[in-house]
Amino acid sequence: MDYYSSPRWTAEIADCSMPMTMDTYSNCSFKCIYCFSQFQRGIGEGKEAYLNNEVKWVNPEAFKKIWEHPETSQFGEYVKGKRTMQWGGLSDQFDNNERKYGKTLELLRWLRKNYPDQQISFSTKGTWWLDDIRYTELFKDNPNWNCKFSIITLEAEKAKIVEAGVDSPQKRLDAIEKFAKLNAGGATLRLRPFIIGISTPTYLDLIREARNRGATAMSTEFFCVERRSNVLKERFHYINELCGFDLYKFYEKYSVQHGYMRLNRKIKEPFVKNMKQVCDEIGMRFYVSDAHFKECCCNGSCCGLPPTFNYSRGQWCEALMIAKKNGTVRYSEVREDIDKYLAGFQKQKANGFNKGGASVRAKFQGMSMADYMRWLWNNPDNGQSPYTLFEGVLYPKGKDENGDLIYEYQENRTFIPVSGCSGCGHNH
């Protein structure tokens, strides 16, 4: 049997609070037009299998071994430390493949029985599983399992076109309500990707409605356009029609990068301010996963986990929160988790991590993932450094006694000031 390889270390390890990310299946039945995983899976060696909807799943025995024999796995220290795992990074574990094969259920039953304190944050657009007692009984009164529900618009007609394989936004709001009633680890509205022209004009009503249904947090991130994705190019006209203008051209004109196109901060700012204001009004925790305005997050997990969760603190979102509170941040304030969980394996051998070309391999040869994180911290010109990633909100102002950079929070680059508060106006 040829199995799918997961979990893996996320490519966004530098600023991710759940770097260990799990997918049950190699493919996803939902086929959303904007899905970033089709950019990754729709190119290279696995392209044909992916586009032909071939499905593989993880090896259950290999999965279990991570907990039973942690010394044999790169993830061993992470799970021994009971750090939160992401489930649903590139595929939806509650999609129609799960209905057919039930592999997620098998793994969740095993985890619930044997390692009930393993924290998980799921990400889904699926709704059917909340009417299936085999699943809901695992979540009921389980504070360690959080779930994010992705909804990007309240308009069912728009959703039907960009998310053809998914239930309507209204059904997904119902799912939030059902999940909230299970008294599990919290329901989060995942308003990602925020697509101008599709998420507008209903996004604020969507947030209010999710709160009414029991969501306690929301997380957003603006749509990025991968020019190299032929799958996206072929389908982009649907998005343009729904927007009423050429969104592709809009990205070409107003993006800060031109391969993987990301809109500039000025365009995002009015939407972020509106969302934050509504969340403050209705008592909902607000998080921005986008590198722009990530400083708006209530705490250092941009997926929306509350600070009571045991997510990884060894990453730059946490650093950003520390700097927002104190004005500056040092590497020593985030390195503990990095050294505990990322020092035991080489960056170039990290599961699922992009190894880069020959020059990159030579440059980072012998470096552990923890060494690599420290290198990123100390090389602010790199795109994954705290300085470049957050576009200057953290500025390297000098070095500490260990030779590591000290970053200073730059109030002139954002509307969120330095304060003792998390920035959201609420005590969490």
Added chain:
Amino acid sequence: MDDFDFFMDEQVEEKEEFPNLPKELQGIDLNPDESEKLKNDFPTLKQYITISFLESQTKELAEILGVPLLDPKKKNTYSFEEIKGAKENGLL
């Protein structure tokens, strides 16, 4: 004819490049601020060297560097540890 506005078409075209933009974006300059450009005092060190050579010099250069093989058709990349290791292990 004297009253014809030669700029009208151009103005209309510019105005309608992105019709139906949401109200949040109407009436504001959407171009990034110049101040968004990033500069800092801690540039990444290059930490590599480039050596150019002719195909006929391939063997000689490999001997000088102490590496077992150079392929003139490709970019050859060695880390410091590899060259040091090759010398220490007598791979010359």
